[in-house]
Amino acid sequence: MDSQGELAPAVASILEAARARPTPAERVAVTPRDLPSALARAEAAGRVPVVAEVKPTSPTTEGTDERDPVELARGMVAGGAAALSVLTEPEHFGGSVETLDRVREAVDVPVLRKDFLLEEAQLDAAEADVVLLIARFLDDLEGMLAAARERGFQVLVEVHDREELERALDAGADVVGVNNRDLANLVVNLETFESVAPHVPDDVTLIAESGIADPADAARMRRAGADGLLVGTGIVRGGGSVEANTRRLTTPMDDS
Numbered sequence: 001m002d003s004q005g006e007l008a009p010a011v012a013s014i015l016e017a018a019r020a021r022p023t024p025a026e027r028v029a030v031t032p033r034d035l036p037s038a039l040a041r042a043e044a045a046g047r048v049p050v051v052a053e054v055k056p057t058s059p060t061t062e063g064t065d066e067r068d069p070v071e072l073a074r075g076m077v078a079g080g081a082a083a084l085s086v087l088t089e090p091e092h093f094g095g096s097v098e099t100l101d102r103v104r105e106a107v108d109v110p111v112l113r114k115d116f117l118l119e120e121a122q123l124d125a126a127e128a129d130v131v132l133l134i135a136r137f138l139d140d141l142e143g144m145l146a147a148a149r150e151r152g153f154q155v156l157v158e159v160h161d162r163e164e165l166e167r168a169l170d171a172g173a174d175v176v177g178v179n180n181r182d183l184a185n186l187v188v189n190l191e192t193f194e195s196v197a198p199h200v201p202d203d204v205t206l207i208a209e210s211g212i213a214d215p216a217d218a219a220r221m222r223r224a225g226a227d228g229l230l231v232g233t234g235i236v237r238g239g240g241s242v243e244a245n246t247r248r249l250t251t252p253m254d255d256s
């Protein structure tokens, strides 16, 4: 499996930093807020189910967002977000575990911990409702999935092609995200989701990740089968307030 080669230099550097981060000695135990039912509730209430992401910066973004993450999170929930995602990677995304704690305390929707988790002990750095596991970086995906579930976490397994999808399903993933951004070159293409989605079983909660900029993109991902949409840049860097940007994406278009 390709866990090292063919990665953008920024991604290789992120993984190196992740391996070097200290890990806590104590295990966490969490009682998660349920992500699939939060998405279903948003849909039942007539909204597009959106997981809105607090991401101060990224290898493909200029500058750092200095606004208070808790204020951003409240704006996202007020704008109809079904759940939130908080980056905890410090060196390349400006994230922190403290931010995740503060956001999770301030809202009552499920909160995803977005990070590059490579070994079991890294799971213990923070409480969250859901953790992201990136199939491409985990040789023992099944072992990490089990370790996360033992601690109470729900798990979003990220894939970006059919082969990774098969690995995720074999490992027992029940929430799968298809990342439209290719980690080999950081380029976004919404066709990635469209090509993988038809192969995902109906009983799996399916999330479209990255590159969803406007309501037309959102409608396109929903038509292709997304149960939820993970959106960062379109909400935190859009023209209006975070609340208005979120509402624009959580409001269905007439034809969707």
Ligand SMILES: O=P(O)(O)OC[C@@H](O)[C@@H](O)c1c[nH]c2ccccc12
Binding pocket: 053, 055, 114, 115, 158, 179, 209, 210, 211, 212, 230, 231, 232, 233, 234
């Ligand atoms: O800002 P965007 O294009 O809306 O993307 C959000 C999210 O999908 C993206 O931040 C992401 C998807 N998978 C990741 C893995 C690690 C870090 C970040 C990500």
